[in-house]
Amino acid sequence: MTESLELHVNGERIVAEVEAGTLLIDFLRKELHLTGTKEACSIGICGLCTVFLNGKTVSSCLMPAVFANGGHLFTAEGLQAVMDRDDVPEGAPDPKLWRIVQESFVECEGLQCGICTPGQVMSAVGLLKENHRPTVDEIRHFMAGNLCRCTGYQSIIRAIELAAERWGQEHAAV
Ligand code: FES
Ligand code: FES
Structure with missing residues (x-):
């Protein structure tokens, strides 16, 4: 069927x-x-x-x-499909936020083998969409459902802190 x-x-x-x-x-x-x-x-x-x-x-x-x-x-x-458009498609994360999170993961070396990274990035975008300036504890709590077998948690948390800082600045500038 x-x-x-x-x-x-x-x-x-x-x-x-x-x-x-x-x-x-x-x-x-x-x-x-x-x-x-x-x-x-x-x-x-x-x-x-x-x-x-x-x-x-x-x-x-x-x-x-x-x-x-x-x-x-x-x-x-x-992400690329979203960024190539002039409007934000229905249901899409803000492309600026999405890109900030991706770039922060790269800059902070928030990935090793990369298997968990797409899910980590999606969750981090989900967090920052709702909470523009989360504390480290809030980041840890929210990201507890995203496991990394390479155990790169410190870099992942740093990447999200950096993304939060940049996303917060983006909002402050509006
Ligand atoms: S594969 Fe879906 S939560 Fe692990
Ligand atoms: S980077 Fe390898 S599982 Fe997370």
Whole structure:
């Protein structure tokens, strides 16, 4: 049995038929070949599969693809597509914030093997979207659901602190 699916992914309209019960992570990786979203635990613990759906971060390994029906979804591949547009597509993180977070991860060496990085970046964007100037404790608390097997946590926290500082300045300037 199949289910019909219609949604926007990285700003592009997608219409598809998926096997009933297909998980969102499998739809993204296997059907759309958007392999920037990673999978490890498959039970909602590690944060690798984090994507943005309708402006909120979700674990795509826990969610049936049909739950995203009618939605606006963004994956790690979406930044360039968002930045290439004059407007911010519905449900997208602010491209300036997204880019600030990515650049801060690179500058602070907040990645080693990089497997957890797409999920870390998505979650950090989700945090700074809601809280422009989080404390270190708030960052640690919010990011507790994103695991890094390379255990680069200090650099990840530093990267988010730097991004928060820059994002705060961006807001102060408006
Ligand atoms: S793969 Fe989804 S939370 Fe770990
Ligand atoms: S950088 Fe390797 S798992 Fe996090």
